[in-house]
Amino acid sequence: MVTYKSAGVDKEEGYKSVGLIKDMVKRTYNKNVLTELGSFGALYELGKYNNPVLVSGTDGVGTKLKIAFTLNKYNTIGIDCVAMCVNDILCHGAKPLFFLDYLACGRLDAEVAAQIVSGITEGCLQSGAALVGGETAEMPGFYQPGEYDIAGFAVGVVEKDAVITGDKIREGDVIIGLPSSGVHSNGFSLVRKLITDLTIDFNGMPIGEALLTPTKIYVKPVLAVLEKFAVNGMAHITGGGLYENIPRVIPDGLCATIDKAKIKALPIFDLIEKLGVPREEMYGTFNMGLGFVMVVNPDNAANIVKILEENGEFPEIIGTITSGNEKICLK
Known part of the structure; x- marks a missing residue:
């Protein structure tokens, strides 16, 4: 049968x-x-x-x-x-x-x-x-x-x-970055090529465990902001890293000018760089410690940062919107 x-x-x-x-x-x-x-x-x-x-x-x-x-x-x-x-x-x-x-x-x-x-x-x-x-x-x-x-x-x-599309972004707007929890869920084909032994120690735990740290969810802190203030543009930093995702919301003729020193790269990304990946390649592949970006009116920036902090986030002002055709510039 x-x-x-x-x-x-x-x-x-x-x-x-x-x-x-x-x-x-x-x-x-x-x-x-x-x-x-x-x-x-x-x-x-x-x-x-x-x-x-x-x-x-x-x-x-x-x-x-x-x-x-x-x-x-x-x-x-x-x-x-x-x-x-x-x-x-x-x-x-x-x-x-x-x-x-x-x-x-x-x-x-x-x-x-x-x-x-x-x-x-x-x-x-x-x-x-x-x-x-x-x-x-x-x-x-x-x-x-x-x-x-x-x-x-x-x-x-x-x-x-x-509805937020980025069309309201203007020169002089402030860029706020929200930290990631790790690699999130992008770039793992490269990570797995570099890290083949998942048992090696990384900051007191097997590196495999660290790599499985789940992607951070930004919904509740961001919605708390939207209840009180307008946000001109937002980007989720996924596949393609900063170079691909931030330009998706930047209007023509403007540029997200970001201070690289303000991006706190997590230790896992320092390790990946040491294993042979050039830093510029990493900005176009990984989130580099920056999981979500908000573009806001400069007059509201301080209050928005405060709301994010009250909701458990650790925001950082990482740059401004300038004139230019590049859409993104890391300095």
Whole structure:
């Protein structure tokens, strides 16, 4: 007799996985969530807005997953997945509403899946997004044993007259940088080529553990600012580093002039540089200790810094907007 299980898909393990994650997922619900986990579609009541604009974003964790596989540690990569999505939509001033995940593997292990979803749940709690659903795909023969892929999708909302695109950035504006927690979720193909032994000591812990430090979520501190002050532009520093991401919000004819001395490179980036990566290459690959950037009116800068500090951030004024065609200049 041929069954689905004999072909490599264990439905019972899938049912077990749902049972393990159901209570975790419910922790992220709010009054706007109208359906339970397991429905064909997630229903979310938008609530009262004058002219709402929905902002969506999708992303994954990349080859950072390989380090999680090697260390058999899965409870942080879900935070990365949420962070990569919600930090992106935050750049337009959007408050995250809900999140869906996609988890694929060759053979499902319910305990591993529960660890991954525990991280997704934590990321949703940090960002205020409801985890309203997802998909677990068991694909024997497609993924290597013990390997998983994870991606996510976030939807947020912002009033149309409050959408942030960078078009209001002007010469003389101040650039505020928010520190990253580590490498976040970009550049790991290069990191893994340089660091092959994940057990070596790095600041009192195995370097593999340090590399799995989850991506920082900036939603709540930034939304606290937006409640009181206008922000002219924001950038999430992801793949492509500072050189690629900051210019995405800078209007033509202007330049983000940044003092490199104000960017506090984390020790992990000093190590990567010592392993052979030129510093300029690193500014175009990694966040270099700067995970999120805000461009604000100079008259509001001091008060915005204060709000960020009150919400647990360590902001640094790293530069100004000047005239020029370069879009970004690191000095």
